[in-house]
């Protein structure tokens with residue numbers, strides 16, 4: 092473990108340097124005209140934002156994470172990040188689905204009103220009839236809450252009331268990505284938890300599996316993600332399963348035609364139909380649910396991108412470029428995934444990611460996850476630290 096730990100520390104210190112030094116145009120020599128605009132830069136200086144944090148307005152959500160801190164809990168709960176990491180590692184050994192499950196919770200949380208753990212709330216803030224964010228998605232597809240509760244529980248035993256649920260999601264998502272074979276990236280901490288959840292926003296703003304490429308890019312652009320970042324973020328579909336609920340309409344009743352999506356290659360259609368048999372009546376409601384939603388348990392019908400690429404694989408996941416390779420072959424599982432090939436600007440990115448050993452994708456994914464984890468966070472006197480992740484302590488807004 093000591094050597095692991097020092098590697099970890101070395102990576103923490105190195106990665107930001109790599110991210111900042113990296114020439115954002117240099118990674119795809121195949122076509123220099125690809126617009127890889129470096130809108131995001133992360134430098135080592137932002138790791139010590141504590142000194143300057145007073146300069147930031149406390150009543151605003153800050154999108155770039157500049158009000159977060161490196162190792163925020165170093166004094167209040169020095170074990171915090173280690174506890175999260177070892178809990179995720181332990182759970183992962185029996186439940187591989189923790190990685191995609193928490194990754195999905197993380198996306199959903201950060202995408203709707205920022206990374207504030209609003210997705211975890213059970214409470215409707217005392218307002219009758221106010222539906223909660225959790226319910227904005229088909230409830231049976233939401234998973235990972237139990238894992239967060241387990242981790243929170245361990246943290247509460249060591250440092251009661253100190254570590255926010257929003258930080259737990261961000262840290263656990265990163266640790267899960269690493270365990271699943273994905274890249275390491277540093278996660279700043281100091282997020283506070285929201286007092287409320289955001290049902291309408293979740294319903295209206297989350298990317299949908301039946302979005303076309305323009306809609307997908309538009310939704311991500313509203314969150315400050317450019318085309319390249321959006322395409323790299325969708326690489327999260329490398330791991331986990333996509334539930335048949337989100338695939339079936341494409342297979343049996345595409346856009347109400349009673350026929351499959353004509354763009355699906357026949358052999359792939361057959362393969363997908365074997366995995367997702369005939370729920371012709373799967374409703375629009377289900378299909379229009381969260382883009383990142385998928386059935387995560389191995390026992391639930393669904394398909395992974397590893398299966399999409401190789402019919403000889405029955406399940407499993409690997410954090411490499413097979414998502415992009417699948418799209419190049421027309422073997423995207425979701426309509427929205429395959430749509431990345433419908434516009435040249437995104438198709439070029441897909442082929443750039445698919446065409447090396449995966450290092451371009453991994454670097455971009457690390458970078459975009461870091462950006463996502465800093466999205467519109469609550470810090471300082473905003474929000475609170477929940478004691479139970481599904482319940483606000485104070486119910487004032």
Ligand SMILES: *[C@@H]1O[C@H](CO)[C@@H](O)[C@H](O)[C@H]1NC(C)=O
Nearest residue numbers: 120121122123124125439442
């Ligand atoms: C690079 O992009 C240009 C258009 O901008 C295109 O004409 C050319 O074929 C592309 N080259 C490669 C290798 O994809």
Ligand SMILES: *[C@@H]1O[C@H](CO)[C@@H](O)[C@H](O)[C@H]1NC(C)=O
Nearest residue numbers: 215217218219220221222223
């Ligand atoms: C709450 O919902 C019920 C059933 O939909 C409805 O009858 C009731 O009027 C609603 N109450 C408020 C305060 O909106």
Ligand SMILES: *[C@@H]1O[C@H](CO)[C@@H](O)[C@H](O)[C@H]1NC(C)=O
Nearest residue numbers: 225226228229230231232233
């Ligand atoms: C989903 O929610 C509905 C209504 O709240 C409930 O009837 C159903 O049992 C839930 N399904 C699961 C799998 O929890």
Ligand SMILES: *[C@@H]1O[C@H](CO)[C@@H](O)[C@H](O)[C@H]1NC(C)=O
Nearest residue numbers: 303304305306430432433434
């Ligand atoms: C995206 O929008 C552009 C401009 O409106 C349009 O020409 C193009 O066909 C759209 N692409 C798709 C895949 O819908």
Ligand SMILES: *[C@@H]1O[C@H](CO)[C@@H](O)[C@H](O)[C@H]1NC(C)=O
Nearest residue numbers: 343368369370371372373374
């Ligand atoms: C689909 O819905 C129609 C009408 O709602 C019903 O008659 C049919 O039995 C359903 N099919 C399946 C497979 O559930």
Ligand SMILES: *[C@@H]1O[C@H](CO)[C@@H](O)[C@H](O)[C@H]1NC(C)=O
Nearest residue numbers: 213214240244479480481482
């Ligand atoms: C957290 O709160 C929920 C209700 O929102 C409750 O069901 C659950 O048991 C609580 N968990 C703990 C550990 O107290």
